[in-house]
Amino acid sequence: MMPGKVLNVSVAHLSATVLLFSLLVGLSALIGLERQPRQFRTDPPVAAALNQLRLMPSGIGGAPPEIYFALDRPYEASAYDLSQGKRLYSWFGCASCHGDGRGGAGPSLLDGWWSYGPSVVAIAASIRDGRPRGMPAFHNRMTTDQIWQLAGYVKTIGAYSASLAAPSRNDDKHTRPAENRAPAAILFHEDLPAQPRSEQGPPP
Amino acid sequence: MKSTSALLLLALLVSGCTGAQSILNAEGHAAIELKELILWIICVCAVVWLLVMIALVSALVRQRDPDGGAISERKAAVAISGAVGATVLVITGLTITSFYTTRALSEASPAELTIDVTAQQWWWQFTYVDANPTRAFVTANELHIPVGKVARLRLKSSDVIHSFWVPSLAGKRDLIAGRENMLTLRAERPGIYRGQCAEFCGLQHSHMALFVIAEAQADYERWAERQRGVGAEPTEAEAVAGKAVFMAKQCAACHTIRGTKASGTTGPDLTHVGSRRTIAAGLLEITRGSLAAWIADPQTLKPGNNMPLVPLTGDELRQLAAYMESLR
Numbered sequence: 372m373m374p375g376k377v378l379n380v381s382v383a384h385l386s387a388t389v390l391l392f393s394l395l396v397g398l399s400a401l402i403g404l405e406r407q408p409r410q411f412r413t414d415p416p417v418a419a420a421l422n423q424l425r426l427m428p429s430g431i432g433g434a435p436p437e438i439y440f441a442l443d444r445p446y447e448a449s450a451y452d453l454s455q456g457k458r459l460y461s462w463f464g465c466a467s468c469h470g471d472g473r474g475g476a477g478p479s480l481l482d483g484w485w486s487y488g489p490s491v492v493a494i495a496a497s498i499r500d501g502r503p504r505g506m507p508a509f510h511n512r513m514t515t516d517q518i519w520q521l522a523g524y525v526k527t528i529g530a531y532s533a534s535l536a537a538p539s540r541n542d543d544k545h546t547r548p549a550e551n552r553a554p555a556a557i558l559f560h561e562d563l564p565a566q567p568r569s570e571q572g573p574p575p
Numbered sequence: 576m577k578s579t580s581a582l583l584l585l586a587l588l589v590s591g592c593t594g595a596q597s598i599l600n601a602e603g604h605a606a607i608e609l610k611e612l613i614l615w616i617i618c619v620c621a622v623v624w625l626l627v628m629i630a631l632v633s634a635l636v637r638q639r640d641p642d643g644g645a646i647s648e649r650k651a652a653v654a655i656s657g658a659v660g661a662t663v664l665v666i667t668g669l670t671i672t673s674f675y676t677t678r679a680l681s682e683a684s685p686a687e688l689t690i691d692v693t694a695q696q697w698w699w700q701f702t703y704v705d706a707n708p709t710r711a712f713v714t715a716n717e718l719h720i721p722v723g724k725v726a727r728l729r730l731k732s733s734d735v736i737h738s739f740w741v742p743s744l745a746g747k748r749d750l751i752a753g754r755e756n757m758l759t760l761r762a763e764r765p766g767i768y769r770g771q772c773a774e775f776c777g778l779q780h781s782h783m784a785l786f787v788i789a790e791a792q793a794d795y796e797r798w799a800e801r802q803r804g805v806g807a808e809p810t811e812a813e814a815v816a817g818k819a820v821f822m823a824k825q826c827a828a829c830h831t832i833r834g835t836k837a838s839g840t841t842g843p844d845l846t847h848v849g850s851r852r853t854i855a856a857g858l859l860e861i862t863r864g865s866l867a868a869w870i871a872d873p874q875t876l877k878p879g880n881n882m883p884l885v886p887l888t889g890d891e892l893r894q895l896a897a898y899m900e901s902l903r
Contacts, residue, residue: 412874415886458881462841463828512828514883542734542752 407536409451413516417442422515424496432488433496446523447491453538453550456524459517463509465525471546472528472554477505481529481547481555489529495522524550531556596742596769602789603744603768604761605680612676616669623665680746686727686759690718694730694737694750694772697779697880698843698856703799704729712802713831715843717851718787721795722765730756735777741770741787749774762789769857778879784857805834806846809901817898820891825883832902842882849903855880867896 413421417438426433435444446452460466468477478486487493487502498518501508509518527534527550537551548554601610691702701718705711720726730739732750739758740747743766748758762768772783790798809815818835821827827837833846848854851861855877859865871892873882887895 409879411878412872412884415884418884418886455881511823512825514825514885517883 407450410445410449418515421519422499424492424499426492426496430487430496431493432490433492435490435492435495439492446519447526448536450536450538452520453524453527453536455517456520456522457538457550459513459521460524463513463521465521468505473547473558480525481558483529483531483555485529489526491522491526494525495519498522498525527551529555596771598742600743602762602764602766603741604763605745605759606743607763608676608679609746612673615672619665619669681759684725687721687724689727689729691729691731692718692739692750693733694739694776694783695733696735696777697772697783697877699739699783699785700843703802710803712799712846713844714802714847715851716785716853716856718785719795719798720760720762720787720789721792722762722789724761724792726760728758728760730758736774737772737776737783738774739770740773741768741785743768744770744787744789747773760787762787765789765791767852779877782856782858782877782880784853786852786857801850802847804846806832806902808834809898811897811901813894813897814901815898817891817894817896817901820887820895821898824887824891825885826895829882845899845902847902849900855882861900863896863900866899867892870895870899 420436420438423436424433425436439446446456468475469480472480474480474482478484485493487497495518497506498513498521499508499510499515513521524538527538530550530553533553534551537549540549548557598606598610598613601607689704691700691704693700693702699716699718700713701715702713703711728739728748730748730750731754732752734752736752737750738747739750741760744760744762745758748756750756766789768787768789770785770787772780776783809818821832822835822837827835827839829839829842830845831838831840833844837845849861853859854861854865854869855873858877859869869876870885870887872884873880874884
């Protein structure tokens with residue numbers, strides 16, 4: 372038994388651990404510096420292109436404009452745009468009909484039943500042009516950029532899967548699960564088929 | 576080279592004393608009390624520092640007793656108790672002075688007018704409260720108060736924590752969402768006092784300024800009477816067209832112009848925007864040009880603020896700027 376050697380080995384272990392630890396700390400600091408870029412200004416030509424919603428003739432479902440994919444679906448994946456969407460949800464009075472997302476005078480946004488399809492472009496079209504049975508058009512009150520921000524946010528309220536991007540927290544008491552925690556999946560059993568509500572009319 | 580950098584440093588330090596937004600340029604009741612307190616504390620501390628330095632230097636230069644004689648117990652006791660006594664005296668004195676100053680800050684006389692201040696990212700909304708609701712009015716980023724009168728500010732926030740600070744008039748007070756804080760202002764001399772949000776509140780915190788305009792009672796009354804009125808009906812052809820643009824575009828969804836159908840409440844009230852000194856919370860002086868620049872591209876001038884870029888043609892932009900300028 373040579374105590375000196377044992378000591379040497381443990382010192383080497385210790386210094387290796389310390390080195391590894393500081394490397395990890397340094398690496399995580401580097402990653403932490405990486406910030407999701409925020410796009411504050413949408414160039415007018417981009418906004419005009421984003422306004423080219425391609426809907427199905429029935430007005431139900433459709434494809435987002437090409438530029439939406441070229442921009443990498445910003446309004447569903449960027450925390451800043453989701454936060455702005457959340458702000459717009461309260462500023463433009465969505466809650467007066469849709470409540471916290473569970474509906475009221477207007478239909479629920481998180482019971483899995485989308486009268487005009489679950490795609491973000493259908494939501495954007497509903498906000499922009501309005502829909503029969505009470506949904507007002509917002510195209511003369513909101514810019515294209517804002518309509519997309521709000522549509523992206525509305526989609527997260529009814530999400531069945533958790534999302535990495537989250538809007539800012541509620542200032543008021545939470546009345547339903549947070550947006551990035553798949554509120555629809557938490558609030559409703561996924562195995563039960565969603566029941567259309569009477570005021571939504573017959574399924575299209 | 577050395578003298579140049581020393582000069583530059585001096586210029587930088589002295590620029591804090593220009594008085595535009597300085598506690599040393601105290602013109603309000605509370606600010607004067609606070610300035611006197613801090614000057615008094617600085618003087619006392621300077622004397623204490625000087626005495627300590629003298630004691631230390633004299634200890635260094637003092638010739639030691641060559642025989643190495645020990646200091647007598649009595650002498651040491653006198654020195655230590657003297658120092659402790661002086662310390663207690665100074666600290667107690669400063670505490671009492673500070674207490675009386677703090678007490679003097681709160682106004683004993685009842686407030687002449689009450690103003691609701693709502694801070695939001697990144698501007699100030701001022702609601703002049705009146706017992707008669709038809710005489711109440713809303714404005715933004717510019718506070719007018721009569722000289723020598725007590726104005727009571729009820730401070731609220733609609734998003735994050737902000738802080739109301741007009742260094743020449745009073746100390747800071749935070750505005751916190753969900754609660755109401757109080758601050759009283761009393762300007763002793765007429766003038767234009769710049770204020771600033773003093774609690775980091777997000778991207779455009781530095782562009783969240785306000786102006787307090789203290790004026791004679793008659794001038795204040797004239798201003799308030801004008802503010803109570805509805806937005807001026809434009810006469811110039813360009814401004815008339817601008818009004819139509821304002822109502823047709825997204826502007827009216829967020830801004831109010833009393834007397835028109837524009838009644839949005841999320842943006843600043845624009846009923847008398849042309850009479851204000853600055854736009855976008857102290858960002859630019861109001862001229863027809865700066866109004867057009869701001870409307871054309873708010874996200875380049877103040878990135879991240881909540882006013883969107885509304886696409887307009889050149890003509891529409893000119894007309895809108897003319898209309899905004901005419902709202903005096």
